[in-house]
Amino acid sequence: MANDRSQREDYAAPLRRLLLGVILLCLLGIFLVWRIDSPRVERFRSQITDQVVPSMNWAMVPVTGAINLLRDFQSYQRLSDQNRELRSELRQMRAWKEAALQLEQENARLLDLNNVRLDPRLTYITGVVMADSGSPFRQSVLLNVGARDGIVDGWAAVDGIGLVGRISGTGRNTARVILLTDAASSVPATIQPSGQTALIAGDNTIAPIIDFLENPDLVRPGDRVISSGDGGVFPAGLLIGQVAADPSGRMRVRLSADYERLEFLRVLRHHGTESVSDPGTIVTPAGPIDLTLEPPTEAGDG
Structure with a gap:
């Protein structure tokens, strides 16, 4: 059992090294192809791009979906923040509206008081x-x-x-x-x-x-x-x-x-109506009235 495991490890190590070398050679080849400026190489790059990129659309779908989902989440968060701010402003506006209505009603009551016609002496x-x-x-x-x-x-x-x-x-x-x-x-x-x-x-x-x-x-x-x-x-x-x-x-x-x-x-x-207790000078003369009458004198006296 231990021998089988050691044999597999002996085979796996060279395979990993070989695979790593192949990948490095491929990457080096791709780098050289992409860096060489030549019409033939340019046509070759175009052919590779035309063959590989359309076939990679299926692989980009999850990435594109994830990006769109992230954007939607950010947009939803912004909308939620705006909605919260609008609700707060709406509550403030309702409070201001209520205060304005109360002031308007009080002003109307005071104006009504001014419309009462009263005796100017009051x-x-x-x-x-x-x-x-x-x-x-x-x-x-x-x-x-x-x-x-x-x-x-x-x-x-x-x-x-x-x-x-x-x-x-x-x-x-x-x-x-x-x-x-x-x-x-x-x-x-x-x-x-x-x-x-x-x-x-x-x-x-x-x-x-x-x-x-x-x-x-x-x-x-x-x-x-x-x-x-x-x-x-x-x-x-x-x-x-x-x-x-x-x-x-x-x-x-x-x-x-x-x-x-x-x-x-x-x-x-209102302090009431003043009552007249003493007669005025216009009603009676200022001095006392003499109620005695002198007898008339007859004609022909002395």
Whole structure:
């Protein structure tokens, strides 16, 4: 067994050397053929190229496929990186779009506030609605302005369309607004064009009740309801809403203020109507009046 192995090794070594020598001679011949500049050698090279290169296409197919696969993988990686960058930019653009929409909405609310027609003698303080603390038993919101800004209990609060409520409770930096829909809210009002006076009373619904009408027959759905200014709580002429009838036929007010989107409120500075306690100088003379009458003198005396 060992002898057979040693014999095979003895034959294999000379064969390897012979094969290596043949390969070296072939390579040397190819090198010489490719380096010799001669027309015959050039024709010979062309014939070899024409015979060998077309027959090597089958061997180049895997190499070409591997190169194309590598290129496709690199292209896919570039597309993946671009897709990731585009997704990141899209998220940023969506965030910017949302911020722009919020700014646009806030700007629209502020423009709506500027469109409210108020008595030029009234001044106001604009506040942002911080929280809606409404509940089934209490309808109110919080503003980010308070006693530090001069807010006083009882002042009216309006949005971009109409009356929203009144200040009821102030802190240093915040104030609570009782909405017209709250059960504790009662506003003296005038119904136009009939001129009927009434009381708008909240009942924790979106449409407060119209109470104490002088002549209900003169009131029709769609009539405008404005504050009358009676009692000196609210300024006169603030838009409240329009008359509407519920299914039972009871008169209510469809409020003009947008209670679904209360973002900015304008608090009106109103110190009430000054009452006249002393008569003016135009009504009575400055001095005291002499009420004594002198008796008429008869003709013919002395």
